[in-house]
Amino acid sequence: xxxxxxxxxxxxxxxxxxxxxxxxxxxxxxxxxxxxxxxxxxxxxxxxxxxxxxxxxxxxxxxxxxxxxxxxxxxxxxxxxxxxxxxxxxxx
Numbered sequence: 001x002x003x004x005x006x007x008x009x010x011x012x013x014x015x016x017x018x019x020x021x022x023x024x025x026x027x028x029x030x031x032x033x034x035x036x037x038x039x040x041x042x043x044x045x046x047x048x049x050x051x052x053x054x055x056x057x058x059x060x061x062x063x064x065x066x067x068x069x070x071x072x073x074x075x076x077x078x079x080x081x082x083x084x085x086x087x088x089x090x091x092x
Contacts, residue, residue, distance in 0.1 A: 010084050023040045065087050069088050
């Protein structure tokens, strides 16, 4: 099986709540298939907000960071307010 980079924005009162909301939405949209290429088949493993904020080029950070994430992993970024961004690699 393969893998696909994912980039998901979600809302919540905390990073954990936002991740859980993104997972629930993916289950609704894509079902429980273990190879659907969605965030619901990933585990949140790291907060990379500090590195994201220090990056001069945010899109370049996202593109390069996808290469650092292992399959089935998601790293999170706090964007402010109740907005979060999740960068990961999902099985497909």
